[in-house]
Amino acid sequence: MPEVTRRDAFLRGARELLPAGPGVFAWGLVTGVAMVKSGLTVGQALGLSLAAYAGSAQLAALPLIAAVAPVWLVTLTALVVNLRFVVYSAITRGHFAHLGAGRRLWLGYIVGDVMFVKFTTLLAREPDYPHRVPYYVGGAVCNWVLWQISSIVGILAADAIPATWGLELAGTLALIALIVPLCNRWPALGGVVVAGTVAVLTHALPLRLGLLAGMVSGMAAALWIESRLDARGSGS
Amino acid sequence: MEWQVWLSIAGITLSTFLARSTLLVAGSRLRLPPRVESALRFAPACALAAIVLPDLAYVQGVLQFDLHNARLLAGVVATVFFALTRSMTGTIGLGMCAYWALRYLAGP
Incomplete structure (x- = not known):
């Protein structure tokens, strides 16, 4: 090769x-x-x-x-x-x-x-x-x-x-196509749902801080889901 | 004022460099806690979701989480289509067509 x-x-x-x-x-x-x-x-x-x-x-x-x-x-x-x-x-x-x-x-x-x-x-x-x-x-x-x-x-x-x-909207649709393959496991999917929801709820924050709030809470949620799955996996 | 606009442009450029390059230039001198390193794996997906969802859910600054929101529906169509086909160009094309069709059907 x-x-x-x-x-x-x-x-x-x-x-x-x-x-x-x-x-x-x-x-x-x-x-x-x-x-x-x-x-x-x-x-x-x-x-x-x-x-x-x-x-x-x-x-x-x-x-x-x-x-x-x-x-x-x-x-x-x-x-x-x-x-x-x-x-x-x-x-x-x-x-x-x-x-x-x-x-x-x-x-x-x-x-x-x-x-x-x-x-x-x-x-x-x-x-x-x-x-x-x-x-x-x-x-x-x-x-x-x-x-x-x-x-x-x-x-x-x-x-x-x-x-x-x-x-x-075309730019947003391109981002959707990037997100979908990243959600191939439960922690990532959960993180994405939490990130999107928190960003929607905190949209009124100044300086577009809602984006940051959504991202950080999504990452924390993904980590938490992963630790729960690991705990369950090793406990069985 | 003309000069103030150019100063603002310089300021935005500075913020681009500060946000994107500070950690890179600092390099490996900086150590992060393992939990933070581990959480970073989810950063791209979570950042994109935090951009996309508010963008679709808000219409002219008002939350519209229902079937009358053509952008939101087009986003759902695009998500399903991409999950089935993995075609990005097709997803963008179909999503835009769905958006325009939905708006046309809703009337002026």
Whole structure:
């Protein structure tokens, strides 16, 4: 069997992201439109998309920017909406530990929800896969390119895309398709149900803290269910 | 004010780096308790669920957990379809068609 090269791994990472492409694209498009409709100039919207690369944080910050809120509040809001990535980086840090600090900085910057789930799926299925970092970068670059192209199209064509189409749903549907395979065992399924329910109930919290509340309680619930199942298994 | 918008954009960019790269740059110097390490396995699924469910259940800021919520129904259709077929592109396509059809049937 021919050896897997770093190039193969990069291309595989990119290829495995593509099925989610329509969802990522629709989401970027809607974010681009939303930035212009909230009052940003085309230049500012392009700058925000290319520099921040943070879909949900960008959307959460828009009303604050429009209201000329203080810069620290805008930054804090974006930081809180981004907090799930702190948890993601706790998972990846062991795999990047051998790299230089500069590389690690950029590997963190390019992470996205969809490519991250693909990456953790690879780690679970093929724990000995040799070129994890090129695989990660392949998925991340593919994600970045799709996102930026769609965002730029949305920014430039903001007036031609009516909000009534509800295109942002496509991004949510892509996330559903990512969640389903992760629920293959009881603890994960229970965690997902608790996370979703708590997030719905705490939706009114400021700074989108409901997302964080849902995630943390879901993780705790999954851990608890797992310990109960283990206790039952070893007791029999 | 123009400059304040650009400062805000810089602030959002800073928050991207802070959230995503701080732990990576700190590297393996940081040790987490085993229970926390163990809970991290469930983080992606739980984070996505905490994004998706409120997104489907709230219509213009109001909780609408019933059969009149076209987004919620489209989400259910997409979940069932993906569980059966494992086709992501098909799931997105069918889910969007279901959403548009449901809205059309509900009338203006």
